[in-house]
Amino acid sequence: MNDTSEEIASQPTVWQEGLRRTAEARELLAAPGERMLLLGCGTSWFVAQSIAELRESAGLGESDAVCASEYRPRRRYDRVVAITRSGTSTEVLDALRQVPAGTRRVAVTAVGGMPVDGLAEDRLLLDFADERSVVQTRFPTTVLAVARAAFGEDLSHLAAHGRAALEAPLPADPAAIEHLVFLGTGWTVGLAHEAALKVRESAQAYSESYPAMDFRHGPVAVAGPRSLLFSFGGVPAGLDDAGRAAGATTYRDDRDPLAQLVLAQRFALALAAHRGLDPDRPRLLTRSVVLTDAA
Known part of the structure; x- marks a missing residue:
């Protein structure tokens, strides 16, 4: 066992702890009627995208997600939520410094006492979900679980689905796969996007991600016999036909999408092991991106 695999395996238990913070998260993330911007980098940006879609779909208010390095204070928001595991990422801190006065700033983080605390009026601290690993797994999934519960979703099934995903067979033999495509909707x-990033980070493998229906608008052209097409949630089943026509292996199941992500994380680790890589020491990566002035 390595740190990354242990943290992947801990997710059902950590999610249950996170759901005990639903009331706190509802106050900070639901904010009915407010216009909200969510910021993050890398994994946290993809989490921000999912939360923005979930919040707006729940009828709680207009919600946008922007990569922190691309934030420009051109639109008015009532609340800006920054997602940052370490609380030290340079681009997130720089973005918060640009937020206009009078806008409520919230930090969602796994570590207290970090620089982000001085730039936010409120903080959702999920320190029990922090990770030793460079590659994020349980922190982002816990943030999403807490947000979904805060928006009114019943997640009483989630831990059981997560445990099942830890025991399920992998979607393919890692030795037979060299190209992965992940599809989602909503x-x-x-x-x-997050699953594809896990494959690149852990296994240095060729991975892509798309809104599901866009797969046939070009990306299908690179699918072949050594491709795995992995679908999250309610992706139209007809897309499997397009994948199989290209010779690809296809995978979908009926578990909660967060549990499906657990399976994708496991596959990324298995692919890393097949390639002789240590997922605890991913190439060129650090736990937090802290840039110098020269950068």
Whole structure:
């Protein structure tokens, strides 16, 4: 066992702890009627995309998600939520410094006492979901679980689905796969992006992600016999036909999309092991991106 695999396996238990914070998260993330912007980098940006879609679909108010490095204070928001595991990412801190006065700033983080605390009026601290690993797994899934509960979703099934995903067979033999495509729709598009990132980070493998229906608008052209097409949530079943016609292996199941992400995380680790890589020491990556002035 390595740190990453242990943290993947801990997710059902950590989610249950997170759901005990639903009332606190509802106050900070639901904010009915407010216009909200969610910021993040890398994994946290994909989480922000999913939360924005979930919140707006729940009828709680207009919600946008922007990569922190691309934030420009051109639109008015009532609340800006920054998602940052470490609380130290340079681009997130720089974005919060640009937020106009009078806008409520909220930090969602796994570590207290970090620089982000001085730039936010409120903080949702999920320190029990922090990770030793560079590659994020349980922190982002816990943020999403807490947000979904805060928006009124019944997640009484979630831990059981997560445990089942930890025991399920992998969607393919890692030795037979060299190209992965992850598809989602609605809030699971963010999950698709996150799954593809996990494969790149852990296994240095060729992975892509798309809104499901866009797969046939060009990306299908690179699918082949060594491709795995992995669908999150309610992706139209007809897309499997397009994948199989290209010779690809297809995978879908009926578990909660967060549990499906657990399976994708496991596959990324299995692919890393097949390639002789250590997922706890991903190439060129650090736990937090902190840039110098020269950068």
